[in-house]
Amino acid sequence: MDILPLEEETRASSVTSISSDSIPSSSPPPPPGEDDRPPNKKRRLSPPPTRAPAAAASSSSADPPFESAYIGSFLVGNAWSTVRGKGYVKSGDEIRVERDDMEEKSTFVKPSGSTKSTGKGKGTSANGKDKRKKQMSLTTMLKPQPAKAAKKKVNDVVRLTNKSGFEFGRLPQEVASWVSKLLEMGIIDFKGSTMIDCPTTLHSGADLIVSLSVYIRASAFKPRAASSEEPTKVIFNEGQETLDEQILRERKSSLLRLFDMVGLKPVRGSVSRPGKDLDSRLSDDDIRNLAQRPEKSKSTVKAEVGGDGEEVEAEAEGEGEELSENQLNLIYKKAQENDRKMEEMEPADTFSLTLRGYQKQALAWMHSLEMGTISARESKSMDPLWSEYAFPGEPKDGVIDLTADERPFYFSPFSGELSLEFPTTERKCRGGILALVGMGKTIMLSALIQTNREPDLTEPERRVQEDLPNKRRQLRLDAAFRTVSRQVAKAAAPPKSTLIVAPTSLISQWSDELGRSSKPGTLRVLVWHGQNRLDLEAALEGKDATDVVVTSYGVLASEHAKGEKSSSPLFEIEWLRVILDEAHHCKSRQSKSARAVCALRARRRWAVTGTPIVNKLEDLYSLLKFLGFTPWSTYSFFRSFITLPFLDCDPKAIEIVQVILESVLLRREKNFLDTDGKRIVELPEKEVDVELLEFSPLERKIYDSIYNDAKRNFEQLSAKGLVSRNYTHILAMLMRLRRAVLHPGLVLSTQRNETPAGDGSVDVNALIQQFSETNEMDNSSEFVESVLTNLGDSNSECPICFDVMDAPMIIPRCLHQCCKDCIVAFLANCAENGSEGRCPTCSQGPVSESELLEVVPSRADPESSQQSSAPQVTLRRNDFRSSTKLEALLQHLRRLRDQDPCFRAVVFSQFTSFLDLIEVVLQREQLMWFRFDGSMNVKKRSEAVTEFKAPSRKPKVLIVSLKAGGVGLNLTTANHVFMMDCWWNAAIENQAIDRVHRIGQEKTVYVKHFIVENTIEGRILQIQKRKTAIVKEAFRGKSGADSESVENLKIMFGDD
């Protein structure tokens, strides 16, 4: 519980020292009397209350400027008399309030031998109480106390005495219960309390009305010390309450009671904070918003639906304490408050690019965090766990001096601590979270790496360097299996390398960008991944040591798993800095990667992610844990101060998160404004166009039959109430439907084997040959020649539609031509009438669709075609069945090619099998294409991207699987985006579009979204709109078929 800055001299905690040499619960308590107390008890923070207050503020260096301060008074109407007779006390007399004796106190401080768990284990806490009660009765047996008192809670007794010290009464139990504790802990003192009313003749049990004036003692404000071992302990039994915590808890509840009794309210802080800037405060509406969270669902299912092993959605979800977009914005609001005013910083000389203003600010911020200087953002936040109180004026002779300065003091209602110092939010970790989307974070971090290169020496390290000879000998012994000299070097030299962990798809981008942003030879980057995992330790030492190592989460996790048997260099090396890219990859605290990244040893830690909080507050925990951001990096702490209050709709949770983020997070979005009120990033326009397509009759038929099947199936399940149980099955049906929209071939397995190899091209001359052989007509050769000369003549008319032929097709038998659509429709018509396909012009037959030859104008380089007399067309077999969506894509690509002969386009789809078809279509269209999907290894992926980006006069298309390439990639060379299908969540789609529409993009970005009308896609859009962007996963795992998912399914299968 180290919430407060710990000064070295106060570190020796009396409480812990007592507890460490404490008496086991079975042993008898120490005998009464101060003399017998062990000497270390003299270091108690709270001096014995029986002593004069002056003795209290003795041992501390930072004494408060007073011994005790008035904080209020309260009336107790049912104190009772313990004596009989007259003359002990009368109304108006000054009275004293005294604790029984020292006995109870030591009982109290003594460990009860049990620990209490905060939230879960009520049982253990009850046990703890029982044990303590037993001890107390043991104590009381040794004491010369009236038996009557023993029946009651003896340790609560608070006596009222008159001036001469004679006890005449006691405080009632409900008051005594907490007053006794405060007295014991030396927090309060009663001075100038008076008897308001009492009978002149006292009798046992007579009611006394007393007014108690409470003074808070200076010693109460001394910072409590926490034992240094505590954090480690907590790791082993998370959620357990330590003895220390238990005392604090009692102290805190007693103090709260006191404040309540004397009517002391916080001026600002955890309960209310009127002093804050208006715009940073949560309005009531906000709080209400925050309170309205979606119901939680607890399910973690990685559903693999689709049957053919294709990558599918249904992401793993933990406890679904999801947050809406608005809630997230509220959370981030505070963290961004002072951002505009931040200072800028120039990068090191080796940095070869120019940083933008906001990037320089970010650099300054990161630099200051790494250097441990006070946050660049002027932090004026009070620690969210604290409240500010003002000392009330002390009535002097019944008059309150209103002119006196109000002095504030601070109290943490969570820990029970008191302080006179302003509690600022404290941070010890060096590093933070960068929440940047498309803002050039790679560049910023590169600047940071180059600017903050020098290792920082810690004290022990200097010592290590001095002690080197000794050290070497020692190391030799325990490092028998490792190269000794290296170990020594490692131990000797402070770390100066940076480790970057990124998703596999981004590794090469990192190494490219780092190279690009540094002057040649100044930054040595090593990609440590796949086969070429060299000896890391060797690479990191010597003069040419690698500055930056880039690796993937996968490698990290597997090395970590290996590490259980043999240690991996990744975890042995102490890094100067570790950077996690797309850090939300390890948002789940139990995941392998999360555990692996936390096991890394590093001086400085950075987490980079566009979404620090994906959909629930706990997402943040893993990041804080990685950063070592105490105390929040302790799970139990995080859970009890953030998660649980949030679940109870306590807006405090959000405020705490806000304050944490303020000190640790830098968030930027493209539309933020800079100091001059301009957007920090000027991006060109983005035009998104949803194009509604219509199925061809055949596709419609296929789709409808699949849809009706699925619908019937769903309705049957729904009628039987089995929807939730057959969730996976239903999801599979949905998948089928979504594929059917793209291409019928994706669901009809019989058509799949039609997918031809190669590009289906046919040699024109071979065709002529074939024609001449089969036709004996004399003039055949002339005819052939005329056909061929006119091939590719774009003006010839289709005999069926009378229009200029669109995608002319040649019937190989007679060389007659038609539009593709016309001839295909005609052949289908023939088949329907039961007749053989034939040429519409000459009726020669039979003709089948797949033998038709498509005439494709060659788009070879103009120079080469001039040299040769080869026909400027290519013929290709019509053995590929297209689909509405593919045709729409092709149509746009053709148009693009006409307008801009060197266009660059990116095509996204979720289905790799559809990517296969797109590939074929592009190949047939003779467009240069590259592919990027999850099945490719890093090398191939990076090749694809590099080649796509390489300058060329030809058009290029990159086809990307939404899952693999939706994040991180930088594809600003392209400015046309085609979304072939739609995802449950629009945010994912937008993120994909942001690959292109991001910093560095200079042209307007055109986004085409193809939607086939009257299909499931329209309904997906409906769901997207229905829960504007909250629906991270509209369909969670199978057991998580909560009402909402079922609702969504109803949309899917409902009637329009």
Added chain:
Amino acid sequence: MSLPKRIIKETERLVADPAPGITAAPHEDNLRYFDVTIQGPDGSPFANGVFHLELFLPEEYPMSPPKVRFLTKIYHPNIDKLGRICLDILKDKWSPALQIRTVLLSIQALLSAPNPDDPLATDVAKHYKENEKDAQRVSREWTEKYAMA
């Protein structure tokens, strides 16, 4: 329902460049419905006659053939008294590459070359087979009677 481009084009061409001896004009209220006249070919018993026909382009056109019928009475073995025409390209030999013009030219040719072996009006066909001269006389008479204004 918009008219397919093909029908518009055909109509334009029929008007701009009519086939000799043939006229075809669409109705104003239904552009798929044509009033057609065909002059009887010279040297045939139908010479000098002007025959009125109606032609309708069905929804599926050009995937299915147009429907054509004589409105003027005609004595011909392949045309019945309701004006229905027996012509292969109007039935199973239809091809979308054919068009209104070619259909009408084929009908004109049919007038020149009756085919009594594939009859529709069986009595006329029998007459033509048994006594072609007399049958041609009747055809001429009918032409004078019905096809000349």
